[in-house]
Amino acid sequence: MISDIQNLSKNGLTERLEMPMELVRRLSTLTKQRSHSQLEDLNLNYIRDGENARKFPRDTHETPVGWTTSQVAQIPAYSYGPSETLAYLAYEIDASYATIYNVFRQLRNKDQHFRPTSMIDFGSGPGTASWAAREFFDESIQKHQIVETSQAMTDAAQVVMEGFNGFSIRRSLDELRSEVLLNIKYDFIVLNYVLSEITTDFERVKIMSVLWELLSEDGYLVIVDRGSPWGSHQVRSARQFILDSVNSTADFSVQVVAPCPHNEQCPARKGTWCHFVQRSPVVIRPRDGTARRWHNQKGSKFSYAVMKRSPGLCKSETEDSPSKASLARMIRAPLLAKRNVILDLCTPQGIIERRTVTKGTSMREVYRAARKAHWGAEWPNDANTYREEDKS
DSSP: OGGGHHHHTOOSTTSOOOOOHHHHHHHHHHHTTSOHHHHHHHHHHHTSSSTTSOOOOSOGGGSOSOOOOOOSOSSOOOOOOHHHHHHIIIIIHHHHHHHHHHHHHHHHHHOTTOOOSEEEEETOTTTHHHHHHHHHHTTTOOEEEEEOOOHHHHHHHHHHTTTOTTOEEEOSHHHHHHHHHTTOOEEEEEEESOGGGOSOHHHHHHHHHHHHHHEEEEEEEEEEEESSHHHHHHHHHHHHHHHHHHHTOSSEEEEEEESOSSSSOOOOOTTOOOOEEEEEEEESOTTOSSGGGEEEEEEEEEEEEEEEEEESSOOOHHHHOTTGGGEEEEOSOOEEETTEEEEEEEOTTSOEEEEEEEBTTBOHHHHHHHHTOOTTOEEESOGGGGBGGGOO
């Protein structure tokens, strides 16, 4: 582990991730319906702070993790009509693709043998997550099912996902419930920027309950959402909902694969929230089907959780695999000081620990890796493994 610490302390978040050119070409056939100035107007009205833009609470960093059964709307309902869909295709899909791609890459690094044969892309939009999954699992996925209520988005998905193996569309959660009754299972279920747009906790509970029932043994559930306090709250609440559900049954277990190195309750203190930043390209020519679509880069904040469903009794991560418990997760960017690097780590024990890597008392390669480490990367949990006096 120490010998590979240079790679361990990096996670690709600082790499600018671009969409495949075939996807860009397909998007351009849709965005060319409008002029550049018209698309920019849509961006102002439906994505930025225009009166038609989505509205999210800004004070949820103080809200305890967890959902209620309340049916009272917490946010205004937001529907993707033709204008909203074009605005998303023109200016938002690039950042969404970059974040979900990196999460899938982390999943692949954790489980290189994972080869899903079926996938649900819930709240798929035009199929952003499905395209990212295609880059990693195209040879194995034989059934791509998207669930999307917006007609404009499903129309776009039919263009964007043309040629995908076993492509099908579901329009509601009720259609998925019928598959639960038929005991149909899926190896890979993804919610990409979905939960933060659901209006009530009651609906979120229903969604997660159905999707977890559809997940096969040794299958993965991936949740990605905004890196705002609101988005992070929904991801952490979904994570806790699944863990609480598992604790009430002995039929199967769950392992939180990333970013958390533990199955305990999220240790983030009030006033803080778990999120990361992915570099993505800035769109300047949304109608262009070439690399000229992009210029420069930006940081896109996101939150995520990757969970695996396994047969048998629920175990802690340490009991299930001691080697995995040897890694912690950097939850903030390293703080650099003279001869010191300060790391904020989420540890396998389910606590947040501030640790100092000091030049002279830590191995040289470890100190160098700490100074160049990336926010969101992994780090050895046991400091004794890289202290200079223990090197021999």
